[in-house]
Amino acid sequence: MSFIAMNRFRILPGKEETFETIWKSRESRLKELKGFREFRLLKGPEGEGHTLYSSHVVWDSREDFEAWTKSEQFRDAHKNAGNSGTKDVMAGPPQFEGFETVLHES
Template identity: 70%
Template sequence: MSFIAMNRFKITPGREEDFEEIWRNRESRLKELSGFVEFRMLKGPVAEDHALYSSFTLWNSKADFENWTTSEQFRDSHKNAGNRDRSIFAGPPQFEGFETIIHEA
């Protein structure tokens, strides 16, 4: 069954456009990986202290996702993460992984 990998990001109020621009301009190499199905960046509710975003990546299997996390493409796409303006973030990203148990289309 498929696997969904999500990262939740809490973004400092007023910095939403900066965060979105990082993702629009990133070098994505996901399509190079076997088992990659789709990527989405989702914008969620806005609270007083943050705006919530979530990256959503669909994989054919958990093994395909795990292969991504150890790949050259993963290292390349995350190489500049430590150089970003940390004030954009109202906290660290939170990873959530889900295995599909029921799917209806």
């Protein structure tokens, strides 16, 4: 049906705007890939010492997502990970979660 790839980010207090700017100014090449449907960056609640964010990417299938992780576009998007300023705004590494859709209503 579809596959949703999510990364959770714990962002240090006062660094939320910097984190959002990094995402807004990045060069996304997701639209170049087969099976890409939609990307969202979600801002969640404040926790102890952080604000929770999640990147949320919808793919047609797990196979399309896995093809993305092996693509030139993926390597380009992640080549400066840790150097792009995100390391100084995050309270630890991102946490990946992948989900297969079992029910969808619209």
